[in-house]
Structure formats: C-alpha cells, structure tokens
Amino acid sequence: MSNEKPFFMIENRGFGEFSEADDLLHPEQNARASGDSVTETQYFGFSVPEHNIHALCYLWHHPNLGTLTGGVWVWQGIKRGAVFAEMLDMRTFMNDSAIKDDLHHFTLENSYSVKILEPLKRFHMTYNDKARNNSFDLIQEAVSPIVMFADGNHFEQAMKVTGKLVLRGQEYDVDCYSVRDRSWGKPRPEDxxxxxxxxxxxxxxxxxxxxxxxxxxxxxxxxxxxxxxxxxxxxxxxxxxxxxxxxxxxxxxxxxxxxxxxxxxxxxxxxxxxxxxxxxxxxxxxxxxxxxxxxxxxxxxxxxxxxxxxxxxxxxxxxxxxxxxxxxxxxxxxxxx
The missing domain is CATH 2.40.370 (AttH-like fold)
Structure with missing residues (x-):
C-alpha cells in the first residue's frame, strides 16, 4: 500500500501562489514524485439542468508511464452504469503523444479537444462523434480567481460554460456554471x-x-x-x-x-x-x-x-x-x- 495519499485525501491548510504556466504541464514537479501512479489531470464539466443532463470531460496523464486516460461523458437522468450514458467516449490506455506539444491545444484520438484561449481564463472545448450524432462546442470562462491549494499541486476555479451540445441527435443550449480543477506532482494510488x-x-x-x-x-x-x-x-x-x-x-x-x-x-x-x-x-x-x-x-x-x-x-x-x-x-x- 502506498504511503502517499492523493490530494483529495489530504487536508488543505491554506492557499498557494499560481501563474499562467499552471494551465500547462508540470514536468519538474512530476519528476519529484515517484511511482507509477504520479498523476497530472485537467477536468472540465458542464450541465443542462432543465433537461437533467450532466457531463464530465477529463484528461488524466501518468507521466511516469507515458500514458493518457481521457475523453467525454454526458448522460441524461439517472443511469445504472457509465456505459448506459448517451455519450461515453473515455479511452483508458493511450500513449501521451497527444500532449507532446503541451496543453496549449490538444486533441485525443477520440476527437475530444481543448484549446487554451487565455490562460487561467478562457478555454474552447469540442467533440464530434458523427456515427452517434453526438457533439459539443463549448466555451469555458472563469468567474472566480484560481484557488490554488497550499502545496501548489492542485487548483480549482468557478467557470461559466456556454455553447451547443448535440446528444443522440437532439440539440441543447448550454448555459451553466461549473468548477474546473487541475492536479499534478502527486501520486494517485489505486489502493x-x-x-x-x-x-x-x-x-x-x-x-x-x-x-x-x-x-x-x-x-x-x-x-x-x-x-x-x-x-x-x-x-x-x-x-x-x-x-x-x-x-x-x-x-x-x-x-x-x-x-x-x-x-x-x-x-x-x-x-x-x-x-x-x-x-x-x-x-x-x-x-x-x-x-x-x-x-x-x-x-x-x-x-x-x-x-x-x-x-x-x-x-x-x-x-x-x-x-x-x-x-x-x-x-x-x-x-x-
């Protein structure tokens, strides 16, 4: 069993400093941590509450393994399993070539793409699965400052999300709030x-x-x-x-x-x-x-x-x-x- 805990199991005792570089990869901080489970993530969410729709979009990098997990997940109502979601395109094992040029603008093999329009402030997210008539085109815009945790390895930020979602052929306007987060430089043990x-x-x-x-x-x-x-x-x-x-x-x-x-x-x-x-x-x-x-x-x-x-x-x-x-x-x- 790992002696180190992920950020979400450790008490945060204050706030830390941040910079625009924190929207990019953190190879130096990641190199200071050891083990296969060392993690860097990028999370965005959105919802269409009036239609009971919720979504999770994720990039999960294991730099010591050179692998990525990530993609999109959108569902309506209450589901008994992720595979029942109207939109589920999460890939568990990918090499990390998609982020070889950092996080400025990446696209995963499933077409999920995020572009930094303005670091710490604005992001463009897209996805398109023509076979299932699933897609979205969204802007995430900050409405709060970055909230950096004291250890400097995790932040959270309130966002306004606007754009279009097509779910199994049905088009929806997205106009909601969400909270994004990023983590790096720590293991995420699967114990x-x-x-x-x-x-x-x-x-x-x-x-x-x-x-x-x-x-x-x-x-x-x-x-x-x-x-x-x-x-x-x-x-x-x-x-x-x-x-x-x-x-x-x-x-x-x-x-x-x-x-x-x-x-x-x-x-x-x-x-x-x-x-x-x-x-x-x-x-x-x-x-x-x-x-x-x-x-x-x-x-x-x-x-x-x-x-x-x-x-x-x-x-x-x-x-x-x-x-x-x-x-x-x-x-x-x-x-x-």
Missing part, C-alpha cells in the same frame, strides 16, 4: 482505502458567489457509521474547501455533512452541508438529486457523479456532488442490511 465516502461538492450561484467543499461522511450526519472503522472525527473529515464571495476567496475551516443515499445504488438523493469559513461566516447548503451516473474511475473505487439542485441563503444553482466509495465501506454497509 483499497478503508475510509467512509468522500464528497466533492461544487456550487457556483453567480459570478460573485461560489462554495466548494471536499469532506468525508461523519457519524453525526450518518449515524450508521458510529463506532465503526469508518467513524472519522468531524475535525478530520474536512480535506479542503473555499468560498468566493464579494471578490474575496476564503478557506472553509469547518464542515458538517449529512447524506441520504439510495440503499441499493448509494447515489446521493439529498445532501445537507454546513460550512464555516475562516472569516467566521456560516453557510447552509441543501442539495437534491437531478442526475447521476457511476464511474469506476479505477477498478478499486466507485464514484457516483451527480448533478444536484443546490440552495443557499435564497440562492439556487446546479452543481456537483461527486462521491468516491471503496469496497470496505460498501461491504460494511451491506452487513447492516
């Missing part, structure tokens, strides 16, 4: 992790108000964990989070989460999340399920990717609740039935 579910919650309510939080389940909100190996102290359950409001980014320092899940699929039907930022401001987020699809991102983990309708202080938006679960937790839950 079995004896931990409770981890949720990455993204909410962008408008150009000036966003909340992001990454935390595991807590027994206070999910009492079935009390006294079990998955009973994580509340103060250790928060791994990262931030608030962007009125032009200022602040760190989330406390989170309290309760999740109601479907007893068979474990998708989140509802989420109640209370966060406190370093300025002492308190926010209550309430989320209801709109769309969901599971993804075995690697064989030892299951991730339910869900679009939720979020409310906070009279604001309403649509954003992610991406949840990672490992086999130890799922077997424990099965033993309670």
């Amino acid at each position: 079995i992790m004896p931990v409770p579910p981890m949720s990455w919650v993204t909410t962008v309510f408008n150009d000036n108000f966003s909340i992001n939080c990454n935390c595991t389940d807590q027994a206070s909100g999910n009492p079935e964990l009390a006294g079990s190996p998955f009973d994580v102290p509340e103060e250790k359950s928060l791994h990262g989070g931030w608030v962007y409001k009125d032009g200022q980014v602040s760190r989330v320092v406390k989170a309290k989460k309760s999740v109601v899940r479907d007893p068979e699929s474990y998708i989140p039907l509802g989420v109640e999340l209370d966060v406190v930022d370093e300025l002492g401001r308190e926010f209550h987020l309430s989320g209801k399920l709109i769309s969901s699809c599971p993804w075995e991102t690697w064989s030892n983990v299951n991730m339910n990717m869900s679009l939720m309708r979020w409310e906070c202080d009279g604001h309403v938006t649509y954003g992610d609740c991406q949840e990672a679960m490992w086999g130890d937790y799922l077997n424990y839950m099965a033993s309670l039935k």
